[in-house]
Amino acid sequence: MSAIKNLVSHFDRYLSLDDNESQALTTRLTERKIKRKQYILQEGDICKYFTYVVEGCFKMYGVDKSGTEHNLLFAVEDDWITDLDSLHKERPSKLFIEAIEPSTILQLSKGDLWYLYTNHPKFNRNFRVIIEDKYIELQNRLLQTFSTTAYERYESFLEQYPNLSNRLPNTQIASYLGITPEFLSKIRSESR
Amino acid sequence: MSAIKNLVSHFDRYLSLDDNESQALTTRLTERKIKRKQYILQEGDICKYFTYVVEGCFKMYGVDKSGTEHNLLFAVEDDWITDLDSLHKERPSKLFIEAIEPSTILQLSKGDLWYLYTNHPKFNRNFRVIIEDKYIELQNRLLQTFSTTAYERYESFLEQYPNLSNRLPNTQIASYLGITPEFLSKIRSESR
DNA sequence: TTCAACCCTTAATCTACCTTAAGACTATTT
């Protein structure tokens, strides 16, 4: 199955898996096809999976009191997505994870992940690095949110995700930038 | 040395260290005393250490174009602090880490950390969990920044860090909340 | 014990961004 091959070679970026480790991994993965607008996590659920995106695109977002969505992050091909808080602490999630495009994913349950961590220590190392990279992304995003204007954040979004800006409706980008679609529209008209 | 004992028992929260592992850890730690306003990392430096705070308090912040500081996080007793981005990618840091109080720390160099990861796999696991917890904190903070008013963020800062609000000047809290000290002052006067 | 360096507060003015609303355009569903 080529989807699974993608994931095994994904780990070549970190410490490559040997046959034994790939075997342990691949027998535990569940492949799923997800439709546009389908959720793989909803507010109130306890998150059960660490998800690898083979193809497609997801958004993870929270909804505030007044019903507005706030996109925390996107995940595209060859990326991981989960609500770590809910997965680890086994408490109801405050977030939604929703497909923006028809997608293919591979999922590891918490139990399987624990099995891999315990019996194949290399996964501890690889997932440590994966999560460190995610942490760095978030930290940069938080700093930017505090220290720049919406206009600058939009510019740097375009640089950082050149594909995404074509694939996403403007409303989703605005929600990621922490502004309204109307204001994004204004920014765009003034930048030309 | 009791400072080091603190750290060894710190790991009891995760997977406790055996004698062999504690030994490997403690021989690699460097203890340092840091004065108020002293930096352990400055913008442009390459971050060399993963730092455990035995006693005292640090802030990690970035400075924007106009010279304003933005506090990303604080670290108090029994907490870790480092710029993961700079430490891992070995590129110049965009951040400062500065002591707010006279402090005692224990530091692990990148090389020592790598030694521990490679030769004592339990450290991979323990630091994975430590970083996961930090990631969760950041994610919640980012969501809050997008979805609540400064007033609500101040209230929840008070709940989350009841000690810190006594130990920190108001200017530092404002910088953490992403507002000016003047506006924090207004919030405080209106909340009574 | 005085001077400098912070720190806190209040208040007036200003601005980045929000809210609401309305019209045109484009997908998706039936």
Place this chain on the structure above:
DNA sequence: AAATAGTCTTAAGGTAGATTAAGGGTTGAA
């Protein structure tokens, strides 16, 4: 093919929070 739902834009009016400025309080170094 029509209907429905989502999307983008523009524009008027509104608000959370910034900026500037000024006065008073506290700390700490010389």
